[in-house]
Amino acid sequence: MYRNGLIVLWAATLAGTHTVNGTPHVRDIFFVGGEYIETDNGDHVRQGQMYVEHLRPTDSTIQAYPIIFIHGATRTGIDWLTKPDGQPGWADYFLARGYECYLVDLPYQGRSPSPPTPPQDLRYFSTEVAAQRFTAPEDFGLWTQAALHTRWPGAGHMGDPVFDQFFSSGNYLIDNVTFQQTTARATVSALVDRIGRPVVLLAHSNGGAVLWLAADARPGLVKALVAIEPLGPPFRADFPAVADARPYGLTDIPIAYDPPVADPAADLVKDLHVSNSTDLANCTLQAEPARKLANLTDLPVLVVTGQASYHARYDWCSVEFLKQAGVDAEHLQLEAANITGNGHFVFMETNSDSIASQIAKWLAKIF
Template sequence: MASMRWERFFVGGAYAGPADAQVMHGQMHVEMLTPDELRHPWPLVFIHGAAQTGVGWITTPDGREGWAPWFAERGWKVCVVDQPARGRSAWRPDLDGGLKSISVSQTENLFTAPEHNPGWPQAELHTQWPGGAGKGRAGDPVFDQFYASQVASLTNPESEILMQAAGAALLDRIGPAVLITHSQAGLFGWLIADARPGLVKGIVALEPAGPPYKDSLFRSGFDREFGLTSLPLTYEPPVTAEAPLEFEQQGGCWLQKGAARRLVHLAGVPTAVVTSEASYHAEYDHCMVAYLHQAGVEAEFIRLADRGIHGNGHMMMLEKNSLDIAACVEEWLIANVGTSAERICKAAPMAPPSSPL
């Protein structure tokens, strides 16, 4: 392993409560890996999704190297966060909202073994979850390790509020960086870039929370009234109470109705949306890319199957071929926010972002 320095600190947060019983609320734990030989200009900030903590970026449930140390060994400074009210970032029951857990059956059906109870057409293609004969299901040691790592978490929009503030505080401390977001954290990438224009040098959104506008999949009760998020984003012309965003279905996707407004703080940020072959996201991530394009964001759509990487589900960074995917992400980073390097993941022709599967 390459030599590197590991640091841990907290950012953000504020004191709250009566004078005789104050606590700190909204702070975020950060684990920073700094290689002795830095070879890339910007740090990478890894932000986990719902029910997760930063541990999913450090190691896989079968004990292999995670993305964070892999990128650090290749010369990237890396920050791994635990969302506020999650993991090593304290949850304050009197100040934060209630927590929600994900069940064993939900975990199996959505993430680790969707091929056994297919809820979407691509689920049967899932082959990459590690483990033995009962892989992906309770009782298999690898699944048990993964499920042991799952934690109760806040739902949106409170998570959006806390993460936008904490993410902005992290960039204020470390300077310009690239955001690597997964799942629920896709919301936070858009919000942090909007809050700190100029400090986000790129976004890699691994199957970001979506589709735009309508939460039609999980029906959480919170539609994304700002298209990508439920919290406000900066559009031009501005969104106001008198002139709200309006949406309509185009080609099976919810997009802006009429003349599209531009996401001014995201438009200049190099962006990639990465989607695996067997995930439920394969049904609608093209809508996310179409929405970004309509709003003036030049997002690249990376379907892993088009790059010769097959069999992955939503938890791609933990699966057997996780480092193949990391290499694809690094190639995109070097080409778009860094310097040139050897082509590792060869691109095949891809369908337009708005096309169906």
């Protein structure tokens, strides 16, 4: 609700329900993308549209480039508004620094709930998986760096009030990565078109594929990319199991290369780089001479990785892949900036403002 020009955010925490005053702004909501389809009985419904929440600060100079926030798998744009412990999220942080913020619920998730045609299988994370990978990895030791995790607010397990808030905000995900990426590319591109001026794209985890695809689709309208532990590593899955994946490198659907790629299995020749540490994953890059990502060449990219996340094993490889493909990629390993103890959901953890500050400094540097 609005009160005295400030948004009042309500959240359940260890101390009970309380309020947090956010940065003054105006808010509007709209949908982009989608299409009407005819049902079996001759009626029409709409599917594939995307919910967008636009926040514009009122008490500061507006930055030149708005930020589009793209959530990860089973998540929604709510992730950026309020952290599970009730503290303000990254949307408020960047609003306070003059950035317009666009928060999306990708198609078929959250407030973009139309049923897909044809019907698709759904998947979700259980409370056990969420604790193992995201909120309490230090209790399971599934990767070496997990022991360093200290920044989740609360115990990180079912029954803890902060965990319960986090888990309650999740939803099901369509279990078809090509369908996900195709629909998300179309709707995020439609949002960029509607904004009509250059933007920054900021994405987390599974949203990382959307980051590359939307920038590829709208190269003249994307000024920079911020990838928070993006989907990776290239060409293969590393965790929870090693398997072939992402035939186009960091995406499962086509992205423009120079020279062009007709058949990724044949045209993208791979070269395995064996890690010199058991703490780091092996890395599959292109064999030289490497093709370039035609519409991402020289685009500024910041990849952010938490010290204790499973991404600490392999985000270095995603960065090397981007650099090899001509992208102006920089890797912010948080411990190198004396920001320690973070897992996969860095923007929900107790030191999230310190991480946002590093991103804001990078944006100021490149612009």
